[in-house]
Amino acid sequence: MLLSPLAQSSGCPDADPEALRWLDKMSRSVHQVSYHGVVTYQRGEADMQVMQVSHFVQGDRSSEKLTQLTGQGAQVVRVDHPLDCVHPGHKLLRMSEHIQGGYCGIAGHYRFSVTDGDRVAGRKTVRVLVSPRDMYRFGYVMDLDRKTGLLLKTTTIGRGNVVLEKFQFAELSFNKRMPDGIEIEVVHEAEHPVPGVSTEPTRLANGWRVRWVPSGFLATDTQPANAGRRTFTDGLAVFSVFVEELDREIRPGEGMVREGSTTSYSRGLSISGTPLLVTVVGEVPVNTARMVADSVDWVR
The missing domain is CATH 2.50.20.10 (Lipoprotein localisation LolA/LolB/LppX)
Incomplete structure (x- = not known):
């Protein structure tokens, strides 16, 4: 409640x-x-x-x-x-x-x-x-x-x-x-998915999680563990996390674009030997997006 x-x-x-x-x-x-x-x-x-x-x-x-x-x-x-x-x-x-x-x-x-x-x-x-x-x-x-x-x-x-x-x-x-x-x-x-029901096709071989979001942010829907997207809101701000498995290693690094209040932050990661591209897009400061991206991990 x-x-x-x-x-x-x-x-x-x-x-x-x-x-x-x-x-x-x-x-x-x-x-x-x-x-x-x-x-x-x-x-x-x-x-x-x-x-x-x-x-x-x-x-x-x-x-x-x-x-x-x-x-x-x-x-x-x-x-x-x-x-x-x-x-x-x-x-x-x-x-x-x-x-x-x-x-x-x-x-x-x-x-x-x-x-x-x-x-x-x-x-x-x-x-x-x-x-x-x-x-x-x-x-x-x-x-x-x-x-x-x-x-x-x-x-x-x-x-x-x-x-x-x-x-x-x-x-x-x-x-x-x-x-x-x-x-x-x-x-x-525009499509209108029912909250709590995923319409995102499953794309990842493994389940993943976001281990940290700022206090007060809640998931907006229920996604399968291996779906490629999660979305969070605190009532005023919204951001989404996208995870894509890559077929080859990429050089570790980050990229950021900000338009108005919308930040788009991408980071190449390797988790348990699997290369990933993690992108956070939403109405949050870049440091928040960076911390969210760094918290992505496989479900264990």
Whole structure:
């Protein structure tokens, strides 16, 4: 059971109940609100993309569409997502239903506070400030719509208060239907695997494990021991670990690429004589990705 960080016990004395209630509301808005808007997404100082986002809720299903208005103009569509399918990350944010003393949940890994936010896309907002309690994750500044709890603006903050990326609605309307699409050549229909059920083909001869992840990160699904991927979340950040067996030894070393808050870290390893390529991709600092990759081992 996911317990609540709302409890003001000796184990969690500085948890902010108001901030945690807003996080709860934010996680539920994804299932409750139909909207259509234009958002800007900026990584670093130069790279900015403009996207059209539509989300439609009807009955017990939701559909969504994300269209690039800049760059290659690709589109991602997902239809008929069941509303009773709550992903692990949202469960970690839904804390107000499970009040029990002594367990902090996500508030054990982040400090939260609430203040008035800026007006975003003409909407009044409340601002939730999120500061990591350790070096293994990033901080956030999130502006939520005061009426619906919808996330309207978020800034990801790295070490030294460096802004890594920004996401913000420039235009927003609460429509009850999906708008007509834009002419797009590249369309990707996103699959929706059921949480807890693996759709990853088995590729490895042996089972493997990740022996270390930062405290608070949980697996998002159940994968066979020899599947090539594991995914973890703490409710705000997500990262995946990919393991590939190689047919020959490679020189030990590492490579890293960071775009905004997304780190892609690869490392060549040899475990029990088997050459492997381990890659960690997600919204974590490079040192976190490195430590996760170094912890990969065979199941014994």
